[in-house]
Amino acid sequence: MFCPKYKVEQGESSNNGKKGLRKAKRYKYMKNSLVFFVLAMGGGFLVFKLQEKKTIEVYSQRLTTLSQNIEDYGVGVKGEEYKKSLDNYYALLEKKNIRELERKQAKLSEIEKEVENYSKEFAQLKEYQGAFDDLSKNYVLSEENERQLEELNRDLNTSIEKGDLEAGQLAVRDLKAFKKYIIEDNKKQIQLLKKKLEEMNLSRAYQAELEHLVYLKQQGEALFESGKYGDALRKFKKSKAVAELINSYIPYTLTINQVDASNYPTMKLYVTLKDDKDKKIEKELIPEAFYLSERLIGEKNYTTYRVEKVSLLKEREKLNIGLVLDVSEEIREEDLKNRQEVIKQLMSQVHFQEGDKVTLEGLEEKNYLEAIDQMMEMKEAKDSIYDTLYVAINQMAQQEGVKCIIAFSDGRERESKCTPQMLTELAKHYQIPIFIIDIGEEGAILQALANNTGGFYRSIKDTLVMQEIYDAVYKERQATHFLEYENQQTDNQTPREIYISYEEDKIKVRMLEHYILNNPKEESKSNNIVYTDKEN
Template structure:
């Protein structure tokens, strides 16, 4: 098959000639005939023979015939040439239009793309193609079309690469949250801006350069970041190995290190750093906590599993209270060996909102008789401070050689005032017994609680020890505040009790200074915060192990506390044996008096018969003993300035009967160291007219009791109880 334009051979079925670009058109399957001129020449040279009557002759018109034939042939040739020229012109025009259409299509195709780095190549190629269109350079059609197709492929490949890099923006954007130095942040910001500019301009070269720069930056950052991580890890591990951490903090940091390692191995740097930062933040807070103190003073579980904690928070340097905000307080509870978060239901300050129970303990031993009016005035004035409207209550306990609960917790100021004004001095000093009873009584009260006591001497008759008082106060969460009056107090023991129970100790010269101390103690306790939560542990016998932390941006505080809810309240059996009872029952008094009289008569008879060993205690005082045990002590009238002759009778070393006589007469009956009957006659001669005072709660009754007990203590070395 041959091209009708250029005559060159082309493939069967081709529409355009690959040599000239013309439309194939009509084709011939064999070569063209000889030219018209040659044909004419051949015709003119052939003789014309005619046979006429069987004879051959030569046509006479032969010359003219040949001439006409040549003219016709020439015309035909010219017409054929003109037709061929027209045909080929159409073919060239069609080829030019087809090429122009392809250039237009190329432009339209490229309009959907931003060229970016290909912009210059695109413009150059388009200018060349448009030049070929304009100049109709048929020979350049094929090559230019190939270049256009190649550019389209290149543009598609370019665009695909651009799209492939689009995810880098999100990837690098995540890095902004990584910890960086100021210099690194500046470099990061600049690189990110370069990358964004590359995407805006669709510049693959700029984008790839930015990516290379970013990768180098990230590699350097990762190296520094890894070192930072190692430093954080080493710091945390060092803290774990030290003793600065509380158990809950040790658990938290160990968990954070484990989580961070897992995240790091998975390439989750943000999560890994967050865990390390959490541990670092915790350690930083722990270091700051040296300037502050938060402490759980006591717990209230009367509505278990709802639990109330009474918390104090202080700036150690200034000793000022630190406000506790609910939003800044965190609470963790140990459950099966692990600490977990607990929701805080409420945080409120006690002042003007929550009640406080104050157990007042007063020393009424004999040495307090001069101080008593001042003490009573200070105590009654203190009652004015209580916030009765929010449920504040007070109780009064007095002690000498015995402990008396004068008034249980009440919010009736008048009742309390009356009890204080009716206090009277007695005998010895059973301070520890009184403190133990006060702590136990306070533990029974609902709400915040404290014990405030004063004394002017040493404990000398208590059955309870100082250590037992401390143990109970710590178990029940009751702080003990003590005021020593004068210089004859056991300051070492008193300070030990206070410091071990969360209280404070003061020493004053006299009772007039006590009111200010009472007020300061009260205000300190009113500065406590009530923290309420619901425990997830439903068994009241299971200990509560809590971790409290507080962080408001300025103050960081933390503490641990442990208590067993079922043991926060004392039972009466724990202290009733230390409390003075109401005396012998009236029904038993007469029987006991008769029994004592029998013993008295026996002692008198033996003394009269000289059956006891007699010894002089001092001038005017004689002691009678049997087998080393005192049976009787007699002091003559006037000894030690006492205007009575005094006779004391004993059973098993304990005073059971005393007889004091001058112009009047006093007979005193004792049981277990307590006076239960005072029989008084104004005329010693007419004793049958004496009056009986049984178990009387009066100052005069106690004065006679104290006189007898003091005497036997001084003369016989016998304990007053």
């Protein structure tokens, strides 16, 4: 049977179960939501902390970089202001006050931009440091200009050291204006010098000097056209100095004493510089102050050579002695032996220990003293001392260093083709002094020959004659200079014309001479023996 009451109770129980189920689901949802909310809040906090850390790192890096730039560049008068701002930013960073840092972000960016611009301008300013130091090299400055340049460079360097950008930029502006002034001044001086050179009288000029002036003018013009005004001005100043040297009174003389071509093409000139009182100038000369040009006789143009080396001969040089023994057959045997011993005694005084050499012509190789004996005994009917000396001069011209000829002669002369005048000219050309020791009584002509070549004439009875020769040779070379240069001429036979000038401080001198260059490469056909000590 149907029971309504039962059905009602059963329906109520079913409804209550559904409500409980819904309630449980709602609780679970709320629980999950709460958990999710808690997790979300924790994750957001973590993200916040990470973001805060990253922001602090970024600001820390910016402040470190900014601080370093301020320290490096000084940033001038705003340096202290920037440092105070940095202190404030560092304080906020220490407190991790991100909000305040973000609020002052714009100001920080402004400071960074100013420091960056300052550093760029300061770097540009540093590029000018030393940029004007070469003004003295590239242009011609007066002493006053040199002082001004020194002051302006000092102002620039000081401003850079202090980090004063404004003062440094002002110094650069002044230096640029100074450079412009110097350029215009050099150009003006060039024009004045060109006009003055055109008006100068050059009628007393040597051909070598005229060629030198043309060369200097051409170089000066070329340098001017290329904008090298300082170098151009120096060329025109040099032209003026050459022209003034031509027309001025010169209280100095320069003389070539000897030409040494033994190591040709390297040339050595032994020269003496004297003042107007005939006093030798004992001071070191500089190669750059010399101008040397040379040409073969008959050629039109000169070749200019650079003097490579100049030296004052303070120490004793090795001496090369050409020994000539000339004895007539008329001499008595007794006199021959006596004079033979005297000659050996005199020659034993040669300073072999100091490197001196003696060259005997036309002998077989034998002991030194035996060679003298042989030479004294070679009495011939021919009396040809001039011819013998002529050969000796040509042979000695090929020797290196200081040279002289010592001739022992009785003065008899009947057979020579060569004349005393020819001998004198040849000896002078090679600057080889001839010392003649008289072993006879007929020596008037030989005495004149010796004196005219820079040597002297003595009697064999003078036992100190060798010391006199040494004194004469080295006295002449005291305060003597030698010039060294490389010669390009291949013709060693044609006489040469050489021009030399020297200008330094108050010393100014010019000279023109002729000389003959014996061919140093030509093999000698004579049978010469060279002795370097007494034993051989």
